[in-house]
Amino acid sequence: MRSGYTNDFLPGFFIEMPTPNLAVQGDILQPPGLPEGKVVVPYIHYSLLMSKSTKQALCSAANVDNSKQQTISGAKGRKWFIDDRVGKEHQIINDAYTGTPWDRGHLTRRTAVTWGDYSTALAASNDSCAFTNACMQHENFNEDEWRVPELAVANFNMAKENRLNIMTGPVFTLCDRFFTKGPGFDPVRIPSGFWKTITYVDANSGELITAAYLFFQDIDTLKTKKAKQRIQLRNFRITTTELQLWTGLQFDKQMFDSNPLKFYSGPEAVKVTRLKDLSDPTEALLAAGIAETAVMEEARTLIELDKLYELIDELSWY
Structure with missing residues (x-):
C-alpha cells in the first residue's frame, strides 16, 4: 500500500524525485529497515530522503490529486509514530517538541495526501504523521507563514486532472541554531528555512509548469502569527537553480525548464x-x-x- 511518490503521476510527464549531489550524498541515511541501496522511504502518496546528521528529512515529495480529496478529521487521522524502518535513533521524536515552542512541522502536509477512497485517505492521513515527515518549525512560523504555500496547494485549480507534484524540505545553513533542553539532551538542529515546489500540467495550455518558493524561519517570522494575512506568495518565488544551490539536491531537468523564473x-x-x-x-x-x-x-x-x-x-x- 505504501507505493510512495510516483514519477508518472502528472499526465504525459515523468518527474523524478530530487537526488543528493556530491556535497550531501554522504549525509543520506541508509534506513536499516530497507534493502541496501534503497534510501528513499515510501509512504502513502509520498516519499522522503533522511539526513544522518540532522535526523530530519532533506526532501519529502508527494503526489496530490485535488479532485479526489477526502475530509479526514485530525482526531481520526493524526497519530504520530516512529517509523521502525528508519529507526528511532535516526529521527527527531516527541522529546524535542513536548513543552517547547517547536512544532512537529509537516513537510508533506497531512491534508494534501488524504485523497482516494476513504480508507486509503484515512491511512494516508496517519502515514503523513511519521516523525520522519516532521521538521523543527517554530509554532509562529508553522501556524503563520508556512500556511500560505500549504493553502495554495489545497486551493489550486489550474492543473490538468487536478494533479500536482509537491516537493518540500528544510534549508540547513552554517548559521543554523540548535535547540536543547539541557544536559543529557542531544541538541536538535533548527532549519533556517523551508522550501516548496509545485509542479503541474496547465489545464489550458498542456504545458508543464513549476513554481518554487523559499521561506526563512528567521527572527521576523517568529514575531507574530498575523503575517499570512498580508504576505503575497509570489514574492517568495525563486528559481530552481537557486533552490538547488540552497539544498544540495539535484532536481529533475524539467523543473528548471518549466520554472518561468529562470x-x-x-x-x-x-x-x-x-x-x-x-x-x-x-x-x-x-x-x-x-x-x-x-x-x-x-x-x-x-x-x-x-x-x-x-x-x-x-x-x-x-
Missing part, C-alpha cells in the same frame, strides 16, 4: 541594470538574457556560488 534564460524573467565582467561567455550570455539550451545546462552545473550571488545582485525581479 535568471539564465531570457528577458521575461530578468532586467539587467548593470554589467560587470563579460569576459566569461556563460556569464555574458546570462547577463544579456540570451542563452541557448547548452548554455543553460552549463549555467546550472558550472556557475560558482559567488558568481551566482554577484549575478543575482544585478537583477531585479518582477
